[in-house]
Amino acid sequence: MDPKKKAITAAVVGTALGVGGLVFAAMPASAGDAPVLPPVSADDLVQSVVNAKHGAFDGTLKVTNNLGLPAAGNALPGMGALNADSAHVFTDGNGKSKVSVTRGTTQETFVRDGTTLWDYSSKNNSVTKTTIPAEALDKAKAHQDAQVTDPSTAASQLLAKVRESSNIAVNGTATVANRSAYELVLTPKPTERTLLREIRVAVDSQTRMPLRLSVLSNGTTTPALEVAFDDIKFADQPADLFTFTPPPGAKVTEKQPKIDDKTRAEAEKFADSTKVLGDGWDTVITGKLPADALNFKAPQGQGQGQGHEGRNADPKALLERFAKKVNGPWGSGYLITTKVGTGVLTDDGRFAAGAVPEQVLYEALGTK
Incomplete structure (x- = not known):
């Protein structure tokens, strides 16, 4: 992407949605009876989420977007992610990942194998292969906190950022993606000038991984943005998942920044x-x-x-x-x-x- 276009997109679209990671962290819950779990304090629950190390997993999630964004379709980079119907996420827990995003009858797949990023669009059967410069890899390894490879990581970083300026409470339990979870609710303190009313996070009772986060704005009762895992399995992933082979007839464009x-x-x-x-x-x-x-x-x-x-x-x-x-x-x-x-x-x-x-x-x- 042209760096000028990338810069304006980040400024006008991405950051306009609020604190970092908000777009990727918002999640709906799966239906189910509230499980009985051991009591935990809000502070301890937040700290356990921040400290948790997320390993390999395979999960599917759905997106519901009520943000009120302008009807620009996919005209700006990043806008398409907000209009996704669902996504399938795989990660090995060590920097390799695969994400398949479905929008209507089309699908876009992103595969990161450590040194290469593949972007495949079924809409026009095209592939973009980007080789990540060694300098960028070294910088990423030196700043692990800057790497966001899945929605749960983004949610964890969000919790770490707003915990000191929030009133935090554990509000019961829930079943999300067939797993028991604590319901964590964060509301801004009175001194905070924000459009947000509250953030609700469903935290896996065993792994402390965020499985759901709902973002509610002032003056509404319906979440402005929801994304939820409806199925997730914590297990090592096959290595060949992160090896991408362009489909027959696909147009491949190679980039090496x-x-x-x-x-x-x-x-x-x-x-x-x-x-x-x-x-x-x-x-x-x-x-x-x-x-x-x-x-x-x-x-x-x-x-x-x-x-x-x-x-x-x-x-x-x-x-x-x-x-x-x-x-x-x-x-x-x-x-x-x-x-x-x-x-x-x-x-x-x-x-x-x-x-x-x-x-x-x-x-x-x-x-x-």
């Missing part, structure tokens, strides 16, 4: 400009995109929303179509609103996003 001096300098500049304000439910991420990020144009012959999963979309055209034009003492720009978060991208390339009302973002944009 190069970390040259220019790319490294741009990445460092972007990282330096990015700040995290706050440390709880009202956390806001701010930063500045490259000067010409909004000037991306689709390659000749490919209009907006065309190409693999719509990745040739013109970011500025999409903003003008789906975002609201706003202005204030901080300048002018575009506002994207969902039930669980907001994001602002200014005309001069600054951005702010979080699970907060827009006024909190405007204040953040005025912070030096």
